[in-house]
Amino acid sequence: MTAYERSRIILRFADLLEQHTDEIAALETWDNGKPYEQAANTEIPMTVRLFRYYAGWADKIHGLTVPADGPYHVQTLHEPIGVAGQIIPWNFPMLMFSWKVGPALACGNTVVIKTAEQTPLSAVYAAKLFHEAGLPEGVLNVVSGFGPTAGAALASHMEVDKLAFTGSTDTGKIVLELASKSNLKPVTLELGGKSAFIVCEDADVDQAVELSHSAVFFNQGQCCCAGSRTFVHEHVYNEFVEKARARAMNRSVGDPFKVGIEQGPQVDSDQFEKILRCIRSGVESGAILETGGDRFGSNGYYIQPTVFSNVQDDMSIAKEEIFGPVQSILKFKDLDEVIKRANNSRYGLAAGIFTHNLDTANTLSRALKVGTVWINCYDVFDAAVPFGGYKMSGNGREKGIYSLNNYLQVKAVVTALKNPSWL
Ligand SMILES: NC(=O)c1ccc[n+]([C@@H]2O[C@H](COP(=O)([O-])OP(=O)(O)OC[C@H]3O[C@@H](n4cnc5c(N)ncnc54)[C@H](O)[C@@H]3O)[C@@H](O)[C@H]2O)c1
Ligand SMILES: CC1=C(/C=C/C(C)=C/C=C/C(C)=C/C=O)C(C)(C)CCC1
Numbered sequence: 181m182t183a184y185e186r187s188r189i190i191l192r193f194a195d196l197l198e199q200h201t202d203e204i205a206a207l208e209t210w211d212n213g214k215p216y217e218q219a220a221n222t223e224i225p226m227t228v229r230l231f232r233y234y235a236g237w238a239d240k241i242h243g244l245t246v247p248a249d250g251p252y253h254v255q256t257l258h259e260p261i262g263v264a265g266q267i268i269p270w271n272f273p274m275l276m277f278s279w280k281v282g283p284a285l286a287c288g289n290t291v292v293i294k295t296a297e298q299t300p301l302s303a304v305y306a307a308k309l310f311h312e313a314g315l316p317e318g319v320l321n322v323v324s325g326f327g328p329t330a331g332a333a334l335a336s337h338m339e340v341d342k343l344a345f346t347g348s349t350d351t352g353k354i355v356l357e358l359a360s361k362s363n364l365k366p367v368t369l370e371l372g373g374k375s376a377f378i379v380c381e382d383a384d385v386d387q388a389v390e391l392s393h394s395a396v397f398f399n400q401g402q403c404c405c406a407g408s409r410t411f412v413h414e415h416v417y418n419e420f421v422e423k424a425r426a427r428a429m430n431r432s433v434g435d436p437f438k439v440g441i442e443q444g445p446q447v448d449s450d451q452f453e454k455i456l457r458c459i460r461s462g463v464e465s466g467a468i469l470e471t472g473g474d475r476f477g478s479n480g481y482y483i484q485p486t487v488f489s490n491v492q493d494d495m496s497i498a499k500e501e502i503f504g505p506v507q508s509i510l511k512f513k514d515l516d517e518v519i520k521r522a523n524n525s526r527y528g529l530a531a532g533i534f535t536h537n538l539d540t541a542n543t544l545s546r547a548l549k550v551g552t553v554w555i556n557c558y559d560v561f562d563a564a565v566p567f568g569g570y571k572m573s574g575n576g577r578e579k580g581i582y583s584l585n586n587y588l589q590v591k592a593v594v595t596a597l598k599n600p601s602w603l
Pocket of ligand 2: 403
């Protein structure tokens with residue numbers, strides 16, 4: 181099919197998705213437990229926007245004419261890579277579906293996508309809408325299944341030409357190995373993080389408190405880029421801790437279908453238990469529990485919004501990904517120190533910087549070894565902006581123009597010219 185037809189199908193799909201926002205958002209909340217309002221007002225609109233963004237790319241993908249030495253006409257063809265295998269997690273089922281499927285289809289590939297076992301519903305519904313939008317059968321294949329069986333089969337399949345994975349660093353290592361042991365398919369990985377949120381002494385403390393709160397508590401803390409190490413300058417530390425505690429105590433937790441609820445339950449009992457273990461380890465290692473620290477209520481996988489202060493770099497709550505509603509506040513004295521400490525992590529996904537000083541912002545944004553730096557903002561996820569990790573947070577970039585390369589092969593075509601006198 182022509183690139184223009186591909187583009188129109190993706191646009192029609194985006195319209196259908198928008199029309200069915202209520203149903204898809206409800207599926208997300210049933211599966212994941214996230215607040216319905218969050219899914220309906222933020223995540224589904226972002227998903228729609230991302231598909232429209234990539235629909236715009238479909239007919240603008242082309243190669244180059246290359247000036248080579250000698251009597252040759254050289255061009256590059258940007259061809260689809262073939263069958264794209266994709267494995268996604270449960271924290272943002274529809275949004276992760278879009279980051280994977282949008283660029284793959286725009287570039288003319290076919291897709292086999294495996295959803296997370298906890299959250300299979302919305303992608304199946306979306307596949308039905310793609311069919312309605314006119315996508316031919318067999319182009320987009322949604323597989324529900326478990327990781328070690330369905331996921332591993334995809335990663336090691338000899339006829340899957342590319343693998344894109346989002347999930348934990350441990351599983352990322354497994355799929356990379358499976359890909360290398362089978363057909364050496366290229367792999368992009370979007371893995372875990374322990375992102376630093378740095379509040380400098382000149383920051384607007386109230387704004388920093390609010391954004392550091394959403395940076396860690398958004399989506400029940402289940403974000404790969406959660407700002408899970410809040411570094412605060414010693415001059416504003418006491419004020420910040422007091423206000424962060426008050427904000428967490430104010431967070432509305434409860435039935436995710438209710439209006440005004442900010443925090444629903446964790447995705448499942450494994451995550452719920454793991455987070456409570458992390459909280460216990462924080463208490464045992466000597467961090468000060470400012471608020472929270474236990475389950476919320478006696479039913480369901482709800483956890484109290486939890487804030488620790490006096491957190492030290494060697495505590496496991498400052499090193500390991502918790503993936504829950506737990507804020508860890510650390511004190512720092514100067515820039516060189518916070519740069520070293522923020523970079524002292526095996527992860528390198530994102531960072532937030534809060535300052536009005538241009539020099540401080542420039543220094544920190546260049547010194548931090550992370551894939552995204554947000555300055556006086558956090559969690560801005562525009563479809564056009566690349567996202568991905570340094571170090572063990574992964575490799576490759578998704579979104580924006582960068583993701584197109586993940587789904588294209590470059591073929592160099594060199595033609596001998598018959599009449600060199602015209603060169
Ligand atoms: N980076 C992220 O966005 C993200 C998302 C979810 C979880 N996590 C992290 O991972 C931790 C564990 O969560 P999880 O167990 O659901 O993550 P996971 O990495 O095990 O799961 C992610 C995806 O990989 C699949 N998978 C699992 N084992 C596989 C295998 N052997 N081969 C191929 N595919 C496989 C899963 O079925 C799922 O679709 C969380 O606590 C959190 O720290 C990170
Ligand atoms: C709505 C909203 C926000 C949006 C957050 C988003 C959209 C986060 C997306 C995270 C993703 C995609 C993580 C991947 O692991 C903020 C900034 C928290 C502020 C409060 C309101």
